[in-house]
């Protein structure tokens with residue numbers, strides 16, 4: 001019998017985050033999952049660290065029939081990509097077909113506030129880790145050609161007040177297309193998702209209200225909206241798209 005397909009998903013441990021929704025959607029579609037997150041990041045954010053949310057997520061995924069392993073890993077560490085693929089191989093017995101790079105570091109900071117250290121850290125976690133994980137994914141991709149998948153996450157512009165985050169997302173955008181060109185011959189598609197404003201815990205009540213009232217479709221983005229697209233890109237049906245940035249934002253960027 002064919003083994004179930006395996007995906008590695010980054011940025012998982014917060015229940016309301018997009019990565020958790022991606023994991024739930026992939027599990028529902030029959031995937032086994034290697035999941036990774038870095039809970040100390042959440043501890044420093046407005047929403048705080050909630051280990052119970054991760055426990056609930058892992059339980060729900062196992063109940064859905066997935067073999068699941070979770071690994072804490074700081075993606076600022078350049079060794080973390082190799083270590084994660086080693087851990088997945090050891091614990092789940094095979095290399096992933098799909099890599100969903102959902103994690104992000106965004107501690108804000110506009111042009112006049114951002115420090116050199118802030119800039120480097122955003123680039124290390126967001127852009128460099130994307131590069132190193134994509135390279136490790138390609139090295140270990142087990143085949144068959146045509147079933148390999150990498151999905152990255154970018155953001156709409158302008159990102160006023162988050163200039164280092166903006167630089168890192170710009171790097172991910174251009175890397176996505178360039179990596180797609182390199183990996184097409186190996187049968188691995190590479191695409192980016194721009195999810196638009198999505199209610200994952202960062203919005204204050206006034207921001208939530210403003211986005212809802214300006215949204216062409218009259219609601220906020222939900223983590224499940226982006227997760228549906230990621231799961232489809234990872235499916236066999238999604239195999240004819242590569243090198244694209246897919247905007248899934250309810251018309252936010254095009255129609256306002």
Ligand SMILES: NC(=O)c1ccc[n+]([C@@H]2O[C@H](COP(=O)([O-])OP(=O)(O)OC[C@H]3O[C@@H](n4cnc5c(N)ncnc54)[C@H](OP(=O)(O)O)[C@@H]3O)[C@@H](O)[C@H]2O)c1
Pocket residue numbers: 010011012013014016017018019036037038039040041042073074075076101102103104105125153154155156194195196197198199200
């Ligand atoms: N939400 C939006 O409105 C929006 C809009 C445009 C683009 N996006 C993009 O969509 C993606 C998901 O958004 P989201 O709102 O769900 O993100 P999020 O809640 O901010 O979650 C990102 C996760 O990245 C992980 N992370 C942070 N630093 C890390 C590090 N050093 N090493 C490893 N992991 C680290 C953390 O995982 P843990 O939870 O495990 O700590 C964090 O919760 C991101 O790439 C974001 O840029 C989101």
